[in-house]
Amino acid sequence: MSLKDxxxxxxxxxxxxxxxxxxxxxxxxxxxxxxKVIMTKNAKKFITPLTVQTLSxxxxxxxxxxxxxxxxxxxxxxxxxxxIMVVAPATANIIGKFANGIADDLLSTTFLAFNKPVxxxxxxxxxxxxxxxxxxxxxxxxxxxxxxxDPDAGFLACGVYGKGRYPENHRIVVEIERILEKKDxxxxxxxxxxxxxxxxxxxxxxxxxxxSGKMGFALAEEAYKRGAKVxxxxxxxxxxxYASIEIINVETASQMYDVVxxxxxxxxxxIFSAAVADFRPKDFKSTKIKKDQLENFYIELEKxxxxxxxxxxxxxxGQIIVGFSAETENIxxxxxxxxxxxxxxxxxxxxxxxxxxxxxxxxxxxxxVSKDKIIELPKxxxxxxxxxxxxxxxxxxxxx
Ligand SMILES: Cc1cc2nc3c(=O)[nH]c(=O)nc-3n(C[C@H](O)[C@H](O)[C@H](O)COP(=O)(O)O)c2cc1C
Numbered sequence: 001m002s003l004k005d006x007x008x009x010x011x012x013x014x015x016x017x018x019x020x021x022x023x024x025x026x027x028x029x030x031x032x033x034x035x036k037v038i039m040t041k042n043a044k045k046f047i048t049p050l051t052v053q054t055l056s057x058x059x060x061x062x063x064x065x066x067x068x069x070x071x072x073x074x075x076x077x078x079x080x081x082x083x084i085m086v087v088a089p090a091t092a093n094i095i096g097k098f099a100n101g102i103a104d105d106l107l108s109t110t111f112l113a114f115n116k117p118v119x120x121x122x123x124x125x126x127x128x129x130x131x132x133x134x135x136x137x138x139x140x141x142x143x144x145x146x147x148x149x150d151p152d153a154g155f156l157a158c159g160v161y162g163k164g165r166y167p168e169n170h171r172i173v174v175e176i177e178r179i180l181e182k183k184d185x186x187x188x189x190x191x192x193x194x195x196x197x198x199x200x201x202x203x204x205x206x207x208x209x210x211x212s213g214k215m216g217f218a219l220a221e222e223a224y225k226r227g228a229k230v231x232x233x234x235x236x237x238x239x240x241x242y243a244s245i246e247i248i249n250v251e252t253a254s255q256m257y258d259v260v261x262x263x264x265x266x267x268x269x270x271i272f273s274a275a276v277a278d279f280r281p282k283d284f285k286s287t288k289i290k291k292d293q294l295e296n297f298y299i300e301l302e303k304x305x306x307x308x309x310x311x312x313x314x315x316x317x318g319q320i321i322v323g324f325s326a327e328t329e330n331i332x333x334x335x336x337x338x339x340x341x342x343x344x345x346x347x348x349x350x351x352x353x354x355x356x357x358x359x360x361x362x363x364x365x366x367x368x369v370s371k372d373k374i375i376e377l378p379k380x381x382x383x384x385x386x387x388x389x390x391x392x393x394x395x396x397x398x399x400x
Contacts, residue, residue, distance in 0.1 A: 003173070004032030006180060009082035011107045012052065014042025015089035016157040017123040017166035022047060024088060024169045025055045031173070036061065036078065038107045040094065064106040075110040084180060085114050088121035089166055092128045095120065098146075099137035117179045119147045121172055126153075126162025149175055171242030178225040178243075184394045186227035191267040192220045193260065193307070195235030197253045199280035201299065202289045210359040211275035213237030215324070215382050219271055220245050222386035226394075231267070233259050235274055253277050253304035260307050264314070269393060271322040272308045273348070275359070280304050312343030320397050322346045322389070328353050335369040345397050346370045348389060368392055 008028055012021050028035050035056040039049060049060040061074055079085075087094060087107070094107065098120075103109040111118065120141065128134060129151060138148055149172065152165040194216020198206040217239055220232040224243045231246045233256055241247070250256045253276045264270060279301035289297070308323040315321055323344045327334050328351065335349040347369045350357045356379045357365040364385045368375040373396065377388055 002031060003028060003177060003180070006033045007081050007083045008033045008035050008176070009078055009085045009110075010035060010037045010056075011085060011087040011090075011094070011111070012037055012039045012043045012047070013087065013089055013091040013094045013107070014040055014045055015091045015123050015166075016046065017089035018043055018046040020166050020169065021088050022051060022055055024086075024172055025052065027169055027173055028176075029055065029057060034058070036081070038062070038078070038110060040091075040105060040107050042091075042093075061106055064109055075106060075113050078110055079114045079116070082114070082116065084116060084176060085111065085118045086121065086172070086176060087111070087118065088172065089123035090120045092122075092124050092131070092134050095122060095134060095137045095141065099140040117147065119149060119172075119175060119179060121149045121167065122151055122164070123166035124151075124164045125156060125158045126160060126164040129162075129164035147175070147179060168242045174221055174225060174241075174243045178227070181225045181227070183227035185223055185269075185390065188223075188228045188269060189267045190220075190223040190228040190230045190269045190271070191233070191260070191264060192216050192223070192230065192271045193233045193256060193274035193276075194220070195237040196275050197235045197256060197277045197304075198251045199253065199277045199304070200251075200284055201281045202285040202287065204288055207277060207279075207281065207299075208236075209275050209277065211235070211237075212359065213239055213274075214362065215364060215385070216271075216273040217241050218382040218386040219273060219389065222383070222390055223269075226390060228269075231263065233274070253280060253307070257305040257307050257310070260311065264311055265316060268318070269320045269322070270311055271324075271389075272311065273324045274307075275326070276307055277304055306342075308342045308344065315343055320345050320393060322348065322393070325349045326352045326359075331367055332369060332374060335367065339369060339371065346389075346392065348385075370397070 025035050036058045037052050037056050038061040053060045097108045098111050103112050152167045153163040154165045195213035196209045196211040198208045200206045220230050221243050223230045224245050233248045248259050282300040282302045311321050321344045325335050331349045331351055335347040339347045349367045354365050356363040363379050364382050365379045366377050
């Protein structure tokens with residue numbers, strides 16, 4: 001799902017992170033959402049309505065008693081219009097007002113009239129955030145079904161380290177998508193492997209590959225948005241996810257294999273998108289190999305454990321296993337062979353020689369190969385590919 005054409009109502013409060021919400025508005029507009037913003041009186045002390053109006057491409061709503069049209073009661077018409085209300089940054093003050101039913105300005109009045117999903121993004125000094133009254137108000141809102149995004153810990157604008165930091169906007173966008181997305185993976189535990197592995201020769205040298213982990217991370221975020229509990233086992237990558245996903249970092253194929261072995265039975269859907277090295281150096285030197293001791297250097301390689309094969313051989317009843325294959329020729333035939341040999345339910349095959357497919361790019365061109373279906377997908381973003389893969393899993397494999 002995308003946020004295209006979604007109507008998103010933002011409530012901006014008087015916190016120092018208000019300037020970061022300007023970027024959130026831009027991101028949402030870029031996603032194709034329609035964005036309207038209510039600013040509190042104190043939000044205007046931090047950011048001008050002119051900035052917000054320009055970025056949101058809509059008039060800004062400021063006062064309960066100043067409506068553009070005499071027949072329009074804005075705190076009602078805005079609730080009818082919006083699919084979701086996102087309060088960011090949410091001050092301790094507005095959280096207190098929301099939790100206690102106070103409706104003394106346009107934002108708090110609109111909140112009480114709003115009967116659709118609400119996401120609150122608290123951001124404040126860590127002492128304020130940890131204050132028992134603020135925490136009690138947050139609990140009260142959670143209990144009444146309001147989603148609260150836990151703030152980050154880090155260096156705060158007030159000069160201290162602690163919890164209360166406004167999170168990355170990407171994390172907020174993922175959370176909005178999770179709230180609005182169809183929840184067809186609710187209750188499912190999904191395990192995903194991503195990225196390359198490193199096979200060490202000595203403490204500083206290793207054999208690896210060009211995998212960026214982008215496909216696996218896109219799959220993890222997609223599963224999370226669709227309501228799954230996600231565990232991501234990742235090799236060394238330069239990306240991160242801001243979604244609430246458990247990440248287990250590993251380096252070598254053996255480490256990845258050990259983690260998969262330990263936790264695989266707890267999962268309903270297992271997707272092996274990591275580019276695991278097939279071989280590793282037979283000997284690992286515990287000190288750095290010196291070139292002056294050698295004229296030529298030969299590396300003897302031995303096979304790494306085949307993680308997909310292991311998962312297929314030990315598959316539990318009802319588990320769905322998805323493998324990835326990077327092919328350069330005979331894509332469908334090779335993938336069908338892999339599907340049967342490894343006892344998988346789906347192989348996502350990509351021709352890594354095609355431009356816009358495979359390693360370290362933002363797009364992919366894949367063919368989905370199951371026992372009785374072959375679906376060739378066009379060039380899509382890795383996010384879109386992730387969505388198609390889960391559509392296939394949910395609509396087809398889960399129903400079998
Ligand atoms: C410079 C400055 C920064 C502030 N930053 C925050 C903040 O990050 N979070 C917060 O809860 N309050 C913050 N406050 C306090 C709020 O502005 C104050 O509680 C205000 O009443 C909130 O009004 P509102 O919730 O109606 O927007 C800050 C105040 C000042 C002067």
